[in-house]
């Protein structure tokens with residue numbers, strides 16, 4: 001027997017990544033009633049920063065670009081967070097397919113890349129301080145969204161099983177990638193084919209990537225005149241940058257695994273290969289980090305689908321799916337960075353899409 005009671009709420013936000021949390025903070029500012037449902041047992045979505053001695057290691061996004069991402073720059077200021085320039089002084093390394101390593105001229109990012117003191121998670125944690133704790137429900141994977149005459153019924157749990165929880169909302173904000181939404185949530189009535197297809201065809205930015213973070217007590221590469229920047233055609237790592245704390249230890253090297261998701265299935269061997277490659281590029285001290293963190297986003301079922309496994313060759317031109325920023329007479333709104341009108345894929349896009357959704361909600 002199904003004993004779940006249906007919880008009535010004005011606005012329901014689905015997804016506690018930056019977009020969903022920002023939307024929640026905007027609704028809290030307006031004293032509006034809402035609940036935010038998050039499938040994982042943590043907030044942040046693609047923002048993920050395991051801690052080491054108080055330093056958050058960005059295994060998702062590391063950078064923002066204040067010159068071209070004004071919403072992010074403003075938010076960092078408003079939240080009293082501090083940004084710092086990506087360290088880029090010194091020579092870079094380039095590794096050929098054969099494994100041979102060359103020292104190359106370093107170059108500065110243009111526009112300048114900035115990191116956040118404490119890691120990108122600081123952004124989400126600060127925003128959360130503006131939101132009442134019990135409005136965020138972790139471990140709440142949404143599996144069904146149904147249009148009814150008295151509102152939008154949202155079901156939490158696993159498809160075809162008894163629901164864990166049910167909500168009846170007047171409005172819903174979908175703050176998760178549209179491809180994931182179309183692939184994992186059942187809509188009743190069916191979404192129009194062209195919209196469902198557009199959602200499935202919207203690649204989730206960086207969902208096929210894997211990132212590592214190696215921490216050290218000293219920045220030995222800087223002492224050798226190296227910036228920490230490296231590019232490799234040899235692998236397993238493809239791109240490396242300095243990922244050090246603001247002014248003090250820990251110091252770090254971080255970056256992306258270059259091999260496709262399907263080949264990244266032997267993690268212990270991969271960890272060993274990462275250490276060996278770091279040593280080839282930066283010297284023997286690089287082989288023994290105090291901590292090595294690794295995150296494979298392609299294996300995260302609340303980020304990536306089977307369609308996201310092949311690596312993306314270029315940054316997609318994101319926009320709301322099929323040009324629609326809302327469906328069902330403005331009762332269900334798209335947020336999430338992949339639905340942004342501008343800067344989609346980036347943190348900036350996540351904020352802008354959330355802002356649009358909140359502005360378009362019907363007032364009570």
Ligand SMILES: Cc1cc2nc3c(=O)[nH]c(=O)nc-3n(C[C@H](O)[C@H](O)[C@H](O)COP(=O)(O)OP(=O)(O)OC[C@H]3O[C@@H](n4cnc5c(N)ncnc54)[C@H](O)[C@@H]3O)c2cc1C
Pocket residue numbers: 014015016017018019020037038039040043044045046047059060061062063064140141142143175176177180184185205206207209210211297302303335336337338345346347348349350
């Ligand atoms: C490795 C990597 C590096 C990146 N580097 C940068 C960078 O340097 N700069 C930059 O600007 N951007 C970067 N990005 C992109 C950036 O991370 C995203 O733009 C941003 O985090 C997206 O936020 P979002 O809230 O739109 O989506 P997400 O963070 O994906 O949030 C969606 C949330 O929905 C939840 N969810 C999923 N399914 C359900 C469900 N059924 N029910 C309830 N909840 C659900 C998820 O668990 C998640 O918490 C990077 C991304 C990755 C992975």
